[in-house]
Amino acid sequence: MKKLDKFNKKQLKKDLPDIRPGYTVRVHQKIKEGDKQRIQVFEGLVIARKHGLGINSTITVRKTSLGVGVERIFPIHAPFIEKIEVIKKGKVRRAKLYYIRKKSAKASRLREIKDNKTPQKSEPKKVEEKPKKETKTEDK
Numbered sequence: 001m002k003k004l005d006k007f008n009k010k011q012l013k014k015d016l017p018d019i020r021p022g023y024t025v026r027v028h029q030k031i032k033e034g035d036k037q038r039i040q041v042f043e044g045l046v047i048a049r050k051h052g053l054g055i056n057s058t059i060t061v062r063k064t065s066l067g068v069g070v071e072r073i074f075p076i077h078a079p080f081i082e083k084i085e086v087i088k089k090g091k092v093r094r095a096k097l098y099y100i101r102k103k104s105a106k107a108s109r110l111r112e113i114k115d116n117k118t119p120q121k122s123e124p125k126k127v128e129e130k131p132k133k134e135t136k137t138e139d140k
Contacts, residue, residue: 008055013077016084019059021046022092022110027061027074028082039082042072045090045110047097062100069101089113 019025026043044063051057055077062071074081090110100108 011055011077013081016076017086019046019049019076019084019086020089021049021095021097022090023086024088024090025059025061026085026087027072028084029074030080030082042074043087044070044072045097045100045108047071047100048095089115 023046024044025046026041029040029042031038031040042061042063044061046059047062048060049057050060057076058073059076060071060073062069064070076084089112091113092110
């Protein structure tokens with residue numbers, strides 16, 4: 001099994017983002033048509049992640065296209081997956097979001113996670129202090 005483990009370790013992709021259920025992702029997939037090759041993009045909600053972190057790990061991505069729900073299962077480390085981008089991070093409390101299949105588009109919206117790691121662009125305004133004018137007070 002050592003040779004098989006070494007081979008599988010070489011095949012793992014190292015530039016993958018952290019992908020969890022509830023995230024909206026954009027998967028770029030290479031498609032071969034005859035002698036031409038193109039990239040097709042599939043954007044949707046990750047409803048499941050299966051088979052761990054190894055070479056066999058997959059994600060199930062769901063989107064609605066023209067009112068019809070479409071699901072695709074992508075092997076994460078497959079050579080035909082060009083790249084995976086995380087668009088939004090949704091906050092969920094389940095590992096498998098199969099209940100989303102029965103929900104309408106509006107009902108299936110998820111609360112978004114805000115990143116604290118990204119620096120805020122707004123800087124505090126610098127306020128210049130003006131010298132105070134002295135006023136004379138009369139003592140009685």
